[in-house]
Amino acid sequence: MSVDPDQELIPDRKKRVRRIITQLKKRYPEAECALFHDGPFQLLVATILSAQCTDERVNMVTPILFAKYPTAEKLAVATQKDVEEIVHSLGFFRAKAANLRGMAQAVVAEHDGEIPQDLAALVALPGVGRKTANVVLGTAFGIPSGVVVDTHVKRICNLLGLTRSKNPEIIERELQEIVPRKEWIEWSHRLIHHGRQICIARRPQCPECPLLKNCPRVGLGPLNK
Structure with missing residues (x-):
């Protein structure tokens, strides 16, 4: 019934x-997060990339991305073209590359390169919605924000x-x-x-x-x- x-x-x-x-x-x-990551920055990047894409495909791309841009500071100065080339296979690659660069730039400028542990601060970053913020706060910081x-x-x-x-x-x-x-x-x-x-x-x-x-x-x- x-x-x-x-x-x-x-x-x-x-x-x-x-x-x-x-x-x-x-x-x-x-049970753990299926996105491969080492720390909050990598998790945030991977979660942004996972929009309209499977975790498996994201996990194929992020090792290349993280090898070249291991920190927010490195990603903040990346060119749009370089990031697009790496994430091209994930779909919506132009928007995702722009969001990653914008997020990294904001993290460096507004949070000293550290991923904020606050819902409002996270959703204010380019490419970050409530779901992405909840993933990062919960998985990376153990904060049940939603x-x-x-x-x-x-x-x-x-x-x-x-x-x-x-x-x-x-x-x-x-x-x-x-x-x-x-x-x-x-x-x-x-x-x-x-x-x-x-x-x-x-x-x-x-x-x-x-x-x-x-x-x-x-x-x-x-x-x-």
Whole structure:
């Protein structure tokens, strides 16, 4: 029976989320960010590049980029042409190269070359939205500034009946009401792993899913057992 997120009471949704969290922890005890990085600067760069692109493709490019521009100071003086050539394969390469250079220049000019540990300061940087800021604060600094809502998190939370929205900002607000703050960072990491390994968009492995008892499978057809 489908769960209507508009009708299910918040306390009941919180109880169901706690059960989901328990199962995710058992299945993915060491879930981590899939973007290769060493420190906040590299994570911010990789996350900016991951827009409209898979993490796997980003991970193929960033070692080359970081070898040439290992710090914000180095990237700040890079030419647009040089950065474009490195990130060309990732799509939207002109905009991404411009954002990387603008971000690095702002970090050097306004934050002494250090990535700020503040949501407002991060989203003020070129190419940095709320999701990117949440990724950096959570993964690099352990600060639960919000819930990262990527395509996997959005899709799975709809299937779980935790939201009806397709808007990441609305989904984040709704999840913040029912997911304990101390779980915000790992919640997203684990759902992303789950989306890649079991709850795959085009072929969800529902019979094998540890969340099945707590998942109304909103929008999916009958379960073939």
